Amino acid sequence: MNVFETVKQSVTTRQAAEHYxxxxxxxxxxxxxxxxxxxPSMKLDRRYHCFGCGADGDVIDFTAALYGLGKKEAAVQLARDFGLSYEEGKLPDKMKKPKPRHKSPEVQFREAQSHCFRVLADYRHLLERWKTEYAPESPNEEWHPRFVEALQKINHVEYLLDTLLSGDTEERAQIMTEYGKDVIELEKRLSELAAPDAASREKYSKHHAAAPER
Known part of the structure; x- marks a missing residue:
């Protein structure tokens, strides 16, 4: 199969949207x-359709519109991002990675917003987990730092997510300007926490299990 057939049979528009x-x-x-x-006014499944602006098409059309690409470039990008192989073989490097100049300011803004939202959403899920897993089991127990962080940060993070999702363009741009550096640092921290976090939770659970009852 060529790249168009491979992508259309292997990737739904919903999968591509979530990936991006x-x-x-x-x-x-x-x-x-x-x-x-x-x-939300766009329905995503194998194809997509927006009931607001009328945008409609398949996964290749969606990716082409999202990144300002031609259909061939969009199909190649999807094949690369989802690890798909096809009969036409490899294309030149210039076809593999669209240059930033191909992206309109609107697309760049959407990409930055999606990245910011994704990092903050991951952080919110982590805080929700910490709020439950590290909650003190008795009034006299010392509060774990992660439980404290969850209490202090979760409402503010939810406010930022709501603004990115429902705010007007100026409000969303202000969030990304004010918190852009913080989001970058937060993404690094989340990456560093990912590996040792499971071990840390296990150690903390064993400590509480072994502690004598008061």
Missing amino acids: GIRVGRNGMACCPFHNDKT
């Missing part, structure tokens, strides 16, 4: 990345 940082609800609805959509 777009938040899709359980019902397959998402805020349309092709207009200033404040409430």
Whole structure:
């Protein structure tokens, strides 16, 4: 199969949208990345259709519009990002990685917003977990630093996520300007926490299991 057939048979538009940082609800609805959509109006499945602006097509059309690419470039990018092989073989490097100049300011803004939202959403999920896993078991127990962090940060992170999801363009741009560096540092921290976090939770659980009852 050629790259077009391979991609269309292997990747749904919903899978591509989630891979590229777009938040899709359980019902397959998402805020349309092709207009200033404040409430989810795009349906994503194997194809996509926006009931707000009328955008419609398959996974290759979606990726081409999202990144300002031609259909061939979009198909190659999807094949590369999802690890798909096809009969046409490798294409030149210039076809593999679209140059930044191909992306319009609107696309760059959407990419930055999606990245910021994804990092903050991961952090929120982590805080929710910490709030439960590290909650003190008795009034006299010393609070774990991660439990304290969850209490202090979770409401603010939820506010930032709500603004990125439902705020107007100016509000979302302000969030990314004010918290851009913080998000980069937070992404590094989340990456560093990923590996040792499981071991840390196990050690903490064993400590509480071994502690004498008061």
